[in-house]
Amino acid sequence: MTTAYDFDATRIDGAPQPLSDFRGQVLLIVNTASACGFTPQFTGLQALHERYGPRGLVVLGFPCNQFGHQDPGSNDAIAGFCQRNYGVQFPMMSKIDVNGSDAHPLYRWLTGEAPGVLGTKAIKWNFTKFLVGRDGQVIRRYAPQEAPEKLTGDIEAALAA
16 A cells, blocks of 8 residues: 655755655645745644644645746745745755646645545645645645644644544
8 A cells, every 4th residue: 555655755955855754753745835825824834843743743845836836936945935934944845746747746646545626636726735644644635725723633633543
């Protein structure tokens, strides 16, 4: 059975990031953008990182420029923006595609495991979130408009499992 821990990513600084490094932890995987109406969600994501990180939650941000070209900058520019404006300390990955033939393999798997409304697999917009349990399986997919603060009940349950 495939799990989230079977995939590899690249950190925003270019270093390899095997997701197996996070085995046994709860993951919140988010496709992000720096110039989106939902960009202020970085504040809530950072708050989740601070509150639940010590208990085993890892927030993973994956910048994406596929929706309205709202993250056109380089990885260095994105990293600086997130740190400077939102104090982001959770792991940020290199920019990826989340839809289409060039979609990152992790996102192909996530969308297959947790389709959206009416069974659609495609990510509809920036800040779609996936909660992954300690076993590496997807627990739930959240729409972009669902604020990070609204996920606390599900995160608490996943951490307790």
